[in-house]
Amino acid sequence: MRIVVASCQVDYAGRLTAHLPMAKRVLMIKSDGSVLIHSDGGSYKPLNWMSPPCSIREGTSEDGQLEWIVTATKADGTLRILIDEVHHDSSHDLGVDPGLQKDGVEKHLQELLAEHPATLADGLTLVRREFPTAIGPVDLMCRDASGLSVAVEIKRRGEIDGVEQLTRYLELLNRDPLLTTKGQVRGIFAAQEIKPQARVLAADRGIACAVVDYDALRGMDDAEHRLF
Template sequence: MRLLVARCQVDYAGRLTAHLPMATRVIMVKADGSVLVHSDGGSYKPLNWMSPPCTLKEGTAEDGRVEWTVQAGKTDDTLRILVDEVLHDSQHDLGVDPGLRKDGVEKHLQELLAEHTTTLGVGMTLVRREYMTAIGPVDLLCRDDAGASVAVEIKRRGEIDGVEQLTRYLELMNRDPQLRPVRGIFAAQEIKPQARTLAEDRGIQCVVVDYDALRGIDDPSLRLF
């Protein structure tokens, strides 16, 4: 990535026209070829930009100043940046980005509940994570304090589809003489009223999971309210 802090004028021409008068801005040239012009405000959104595929050529304007011409690859759109004064110019190799990993996704909830099975019920113990059935894996297979099998389906947001999914797992698992009887627990950070109604009608227990409490960040017993 190249970062240029400069006093510049920016003109965009093509499907629309736009003009940014001379001012100090940040120009970003990314490895994918995109060029973005940022101000010191406006949050994350650039003032103007050119998305890849595009080509960047550095030249000299008639008055001797540096001029960048960014040409779109598939249209006639052009971004011209007239540089009056360079305050900073640097290049950085950021490498391959691993991508965004969202905190609190179902995999993390599964890992935490596998470690803290008593959150699902007193005396609950883990038998296996990702217990495979003929139509896919159940998130957790547990045993309750009476030794009975419990299938646990985990969602961030509990909706009817999740209840239907657990229902299908239970139907198959209860055909296995080594497991049956198997009851179900539908665990989520939030459970929609319709999903709760359907689950309870089918004999499935609903458990609302406090993600922060599981991570040890927030202890409900220490709250004033």
């Protein structure tokens, strides 16, 4: 990962346009090909970014200023970063990340869904939990009734970041000929609650959404003991 602290101006041109005026920011260039621009606020969300894979061309503008042109490989759009001053520039090899170690409800959800994958989709069967990829493990790797591979990402609360995470997994998995013998690997985004924006993004990416009833999976929602 390369981390640059710089005074910069950022302009995005694509289906929409966006402008960040000159200010000091953190630029992150990850080994997966993504570029993220952060400020010192706004929690974990970047001000702007380019999803992987993308290419970076470093040069100078007509005025002689340092300029980065970031172009997405699989989508239209260009991120132009005009750098006035570099305050810090360093690169770090982070190695292979072992992935998030889940605990509490999310871990238990994964265990329960591994035991009952058909609650997500009819005919779904489990192949493996924590299916390994180069960027972290997929929660569940399953197979549907037609033999197609299905990757399942599980969250307590389903938000856009979770859809993006599953999208990255699917991009890698669909390069594996052993998983695509019968067709493309499809995805299911499962959570106790899924935000509307995440649903829209999932639909756009061809990912199915499944709302999980945790109590029912735990056996607490027993129809025999209901009053009504």
